[in-house]
Amino acid sequence: GQQLNQSPQSMFIQEGEDVSMNCTSSSIFNTWLWYKQDPGEGPVLLIALYKAGELTSNGRLTAQFGITRKDSFLNISASIPSDVGIYFCAGQGSGGSNYKLTFGKGTLLTVNP
Amino acid sequence: ETGVTQTPRHLVMGMTNKKSLKCEQHLGHNAMYWYKQSAKKPLELMFVYSLEERVENNSVPSRFSPECPNSSHLFLHLHTLQPEDSALYLCASRRWGGTDTQYFGPGTRLTVL
Numbered sequence: 521g522q523q524l525n526q527s528p529q530s531m532f533i534q535e536g537e538d539v540s541m542n543c544t545s546s547s548i549f550n551t552w553l554w555y556k557q558d559p560g561e562g563p564v565l566l567i568a569l570y571k572a573g574e575l576t577s578n579g580r581l582t583a584q585f586g587i588t589r590k591d592s593f594l595n596i597s598a599s600i601p602s603d604v605g606i607y608f609c610a611g612q613g614s615g616g617s618n619y620k621l622t623f624g625k626g627t628l629l630t631v632n633p
Numbered sequence: 634e635t636g637v638t639q640t641p642r643h644l645v646m647g648m649t650n651k652k653s654l655k656c657e658q659h660l661g662h663n664a665m666y667w668y669k670q671s672a673k674k675p676l677e678l679m680f681v682y683s684l685e686e687r688v689e690n691n692s693v694p695s696r697f698s699p700e701c702p703n704s705s706h707l708f709l710h711l712h713t714l715q716p717e718d719s720a721l722y723l724c725a726s727r728r729w730g731g732t733d734t735q736y737f738g739p740g741t742r743l744t745v746l
Contacts, residue, residue, distance in 0.1 A: 524675070553734055562637075562723050562737035608676070612734065619664060619683065621735060623675040
């Protein structure tokens with residue numbers, strides 16, 4: 521089946537630093553999504569990307585849908601303590617499989633004040 | 634995001650118990666999902682319902698029994714579970730078709746003794 525490689529697995533940064541994480545896939549997706557999950561909560565959608573090459577921002581977050589449709593990255597600028605959590609990428613297929621998401625294993629972000 | 638609610642938030646049960654997890658969505662969606670989230674693993678899709686019909690059963694053991702009585706409610710009935718079934722169980726919903734993505738509930742933390 522489809523697999524997503526998400527990296528890094530974890531990051532420890534100082535408040536104010538920028539963060540970058542990415543996902544690569546063995547196959548093409550039509551939609552890339554980035555979620556954040558706080559401890560004890562469900563994933564919350566941060567950014568959705570629908571077109572190859574698309575660059576989308578949501579406040580201090582910026583994500584891009586790779587031209588090959590097999591990768592995506594998420595950047596967080598000027599990190600703050602509340603950015604702590606697990607960030608997941610997810611790919612959504614097309615046609616008969618477009619109701620399913622394939623998830624990466626997540627990037628655990630720790631921000632030191 | 635409070636559009637998808639799950640109860641209970643925490644559940645401890647013995648291996649011989651029968652319990653049910655409940656999910657309710659208030660987003661006008663018509664597709665609902667159950668996921669299992671275990672430590673250090675990607676989210677595992679369990680079941681998908683579209684318009685109250687099950688469209689996916691991802692090789693889930695029969696001790697997990699889903700029920701979708703209408704497009705707003707989804708249940709997961711549990712019986713004779715094993716300790717390895719302990720995990721966070723997440724419900725999600727979306728509008729079937731198109732590129733709409735999934736919105737998650739806060740999850741039920743299940744512990745099987």
